[in-house]
Amino acid sequence: MGDGFNFENLKTAILALSRATDWATARREWVLTGVYEADQPETCLCEHFPIIEICVIKNTITQAVAEVGNVCVKRFLGIRSDLIFAALKRIRKDITKSLNEDAIVLCLKNHLINQWGYEFLQDTKRKRSLSERQMSKRMDINRKVLTAMAHRGLRT
Incomplete structure (x- = not known):
C-alpha cells in the first residue's frame, strides 16, 4: 500500500484518535461503520477537498469516530467503499436492483439487516427473475438501506 493523497495528514489525524502509537497497530483499531x-x-x-462520498469509521478501542473520503478508507482500511457507493447509486436509480457483496456485508455488520436478510440478499443478488414475494422483500430491504444511509449515513 503506497502513500496516497495527503497520506501523512491522514496518518497524523488517525494516530491522534487511536490508542496505538504506531501506524500498523492503529490501522487495526478502526472499522467502517457507515457511508453517505x-x-x-x-x-x-x-x-483533501472536495469529497462527496463520505465513509464513517470508528475506533473499536477509543470509540472515536471520524469521517474520511472513500479513497482514504480504501487506502487506510483496504475496503472497497467505491463498490458500496456504486450499489447505493444502483438501487437509488432502480429499487428492484440488488445490493452487491460489500454493501450486504456492511448492512449485516451494522445490524441494518439480520442473518435471514443477509442470506436472502446473498441468495438472490445475482438473480434477475424473482418471485413477486422475493421482489417485494428485496425492495423493502433496499428502501430500508437507502433510508438508513441517507442524510449523514448509517450510524451505529
Whole structure:
C-alpha cells in the first residue's frame, strides 16, 4: 500500500484518535461503520477537498469516530467503499436492483439487516427473475438501506 493523497495528514489525524502509537497497530483499531453522500462538499481528514462520498469509521478501542473520503478508507482500511457507493447509486436509480457483496456485508455488520436478510440478499443478488414475494422483500430491504444511509449515513 503506497502513500496516497495527503497520506501523512491522514496518518497524523488517525494516530491522534487511536490508542496505538504506531501506524500498523492503529490501522487495526478502526472499522467502517457507515457511508453517505454529502449534500455539500466536505473535507477529508487528509485535508483533501472536495469529497462527496463520505465513509464513517470508528475506533473499536477509543470509540472515536471520524469521517474520511472513500479513497482514504480504501487506502487506510483496504475496503472497497467505491463498490458500496456504486450499489447505493444502483438501487437509488432502480429499487428492484440488488445490493452487491460489500454493501450486504456492511448492512449485516451494522445490524441494518439480520442473518435471514443477509442470506436472502446473498441468495438472490445475482438473480434477475424473482418471485413477486422475493421482489417485494428485496425492495423493502433496499428502501430500508437507502433510508438508513441517507442524510449523514448509517450510524451505529
